[in-house]
Structures are given as structure tokens and as C-alpha cells.
Amino acid sequence: MLDIDGVLLDQSFDNLFWGELVPLELSTVQNISIENAKNEIYNTAEKVKGTMPWYELKFWENKYNLDLVNVALNNSAEIAFLPRAEETLKILADLDKRIILMTNCDRRLLNVKASVVPFMKYVDGCVSCVEIGAVKESQDFWGPAFEIFNIDTEKSLFADDNINVVNSAIQAGIFNSFQVLEPTSDGSLINKPNSNFTIKNIGELI
Incomplete structure (x- = not known):
């Protein structure tokens, strides 16, 4: 995820x-x-x-x-992949890994992004907090999201740049949850490590 x-x-x-x-x-x-x-x-x-x-x-x-x-x-x-992001999605898809996107982005804005950057072709599903009716920072998000995609939390991992969301995911049972430290390609924002599991970018998951 x-x-x-x-x-x-x-x-x-x-x-x-x-x-x-x-x-x-x-x-x-x-x-x-x-x-x-x-x-x-x-x-x-x-x-x-x-x-x-x-x-x-x-x-x-x-x-x-x-x-x-x-x-x-x-x-x-101005919408673009992060470095190594598309490469990682391709590898995960080739390995037949199930990829589910969990986002707080409104679906209407998400559709604009997906029309420019072809990330959706690699994934098996996507859900927005707006559709769930609860943000990822809340435990109310995870139960419905898990049910929609029949998620086995013990066999799943999750990556997010928002530490509050990472902590929320861990609380919901996704213990392999990673905080992404470099959410921008130009280095204008570097997140302070606040998790036991941190990665610079999702390429480090491979």
C-alpha cells in the first residue's frame, strides 16, 4: 500500500x-x-x-x-513522478505484487494528476479519504479501506511521507509502515525521521 x-x-x-x-x-x-x-x-x-x-x-x-x-x-x-517511483512501480508490478494506493487527495484532483502521470496503470486499486469519509490520520479510515480491498495487514507494507499517517497505519495493524523522508525531487522538503522504519524514497523498498 x-x-x-x-x-x-x-x-x-x-x-x-x-x-x-x-x-x-x-x-x-x-x-x-x-x-x-x-x-x-x-x-x-x-x-x-x-x-x-x-x-x-x-x-x-x-x-x-x-x-x-x-x-x-x-x-x-508541473505534475511529475518522483525519482525512482515509476521504476519501482514497474518492478513491483512485474513481481505480481498487489499495489493499492491509499490517499488523502480528493479524487477530482487525483484524476487530474492521473491524466498527466501514468501511475494508475501499475496499480490494482485506489481509494481516497473523501470516498471513505475519514482521513488517513484517523483510525476510522483504515477499517473501511481494509474491507474494500480485503487487506491482510500482517502481509502488507505501507509507505507515506506524513508521519501522522504512518503512525495511524501502525496503530491500525500495518506494522511494516515506512516514513518517506524525501517527498520532493529538488530537496526543498526533507522530513525529519520520526519512525523506526524510514526510507528516502520508495526505490529503497526494492
């Missing part, structure tokens, strides 16, 4: 999307300065961080009257 952003795909796109592109769109729609728009997005994000609204596009679209799918589509050239 794998996370997508920061594990398969370069987290730089999401950082750009939420840090620059969404505020830019908000500044245009509401005719406010980019600085004020960034502050508005940041302040709202701090209030909902780690909860369902944080990940749901419709929350942000309804709150600020934005079309975030269109914003993503207009900047989709």
Missing part, C-alpha cells in the same frame, strides 16, 4: 498548488492582493489541518467560489 503525493508523485506540485496557485486564483476572483490571499488560505488551512475539509476540494471551492480543478489542469505540466 502506498500514498501518492510525496511517495509516487513529487510533492512540489501540491506545495505550488496550495502555496501559490490557489492564492493567486483567490486574489483574482476576490480582487485582493496576493499577500492577503495567501494569508487567507493559510489561516483557513491552519484551522482545518489534518481534517476532512483540509483535503476536500469542495470545501475550498464553496468557501471561496473557486474552480480548483481548472487551476490544476492549467498547471498540470
Whole structure:
């Protein structure tokens, strides 16, 4: 089981999307300065961080009257695999390993990413927290996710760049859960090791 952003795909796109592109769109729609728009997005994000609204596009679209799918589509050239990610997916698929994607990414944004980067062709299934109705940081996510894909936790491993999600997965019974330390290709973000199982990237799983 794998996370997508920061594990398969370069987290730089999401950082750009939420840090620059969404505020830019908000500044245009509401005719406010980019600085004020960034502050508005940041302040709202701090209030909902780690909860369902944080990940749901419709929350942000309804709150600020934005079309975030269109914003993503207009900047989709920035979406890319992380180094070694596609290579690893190919190897796992050739070894007939079952690959399930567990993501907090909203399915509508995920569809934009999948239209640009062909990661879905290697996997056997994918589920978003929005479809489950609970974020991966919550234990309420894992039971339904395991049931959908008939997951045997003792025979599974999981990789995610978010340490809170890694800890949640361990609590749910996936004891072979790995924290990914390098979620961006340019090194702009390096996660501090906070797990007994850490890898720089998923290529180290092979």
C-alpha cells in the first residue's frame, strides 16, 4: 500500500498548488492582493489541518467560489513522478505484487494528476479519504479501506511521507509502515525521521 503525493508523485506540485496557485486564483476572483490571499488560505488551512475539509476540494471551492480543478489542469505540466517511483512501480508490478494506493487527495484532483502521470496503470486499486469519509490520520479510515480491498495487514507494507499517517497505519495493524523522508525531487522538503522504519524514497523498498 502506498500514498501518492510525496511517495509516487513529487510533492512540489501540491506545495505550488496550495502555496501559490490557489492564492493567486483567490486574489483574482476576490480582487485582493496576493499577500492577503495567501494569508487567507493559510489561516483557513491552519484551522482545518489534518481534517476532512483540509483535503476536500469542495470545501475550498464553496468557501471561496473557486474552480480548483481548472487551476490544476492549467498547471498540470508541473505534475511529475518522483525519482525512482515509476521504476519501482514497474518492478513491483512485474513481481505480481498487489499495489493499492491509499490517499488523502480528493479524487477530482487525483484524476487530474492521473491524466498527466501514468501511475494508475501499475496499480490494482485506489481509494481516497473523501470516498471513505475519514482521513488517513484517523483510525476510522483504515477499517473501511481494509474491507474494500480485503487487506491482510500482517502481509502488507505501507509507505507515506506524513508521519501522522504512518503512525495511524501502525496503530491500525500495518506494522511494516515506512516514513518517506524525501517527498520532493529538488530537496526543498526533507522530513525529519520520526519512525523506526524510514526510507528516502520508495526505490529503497526494492
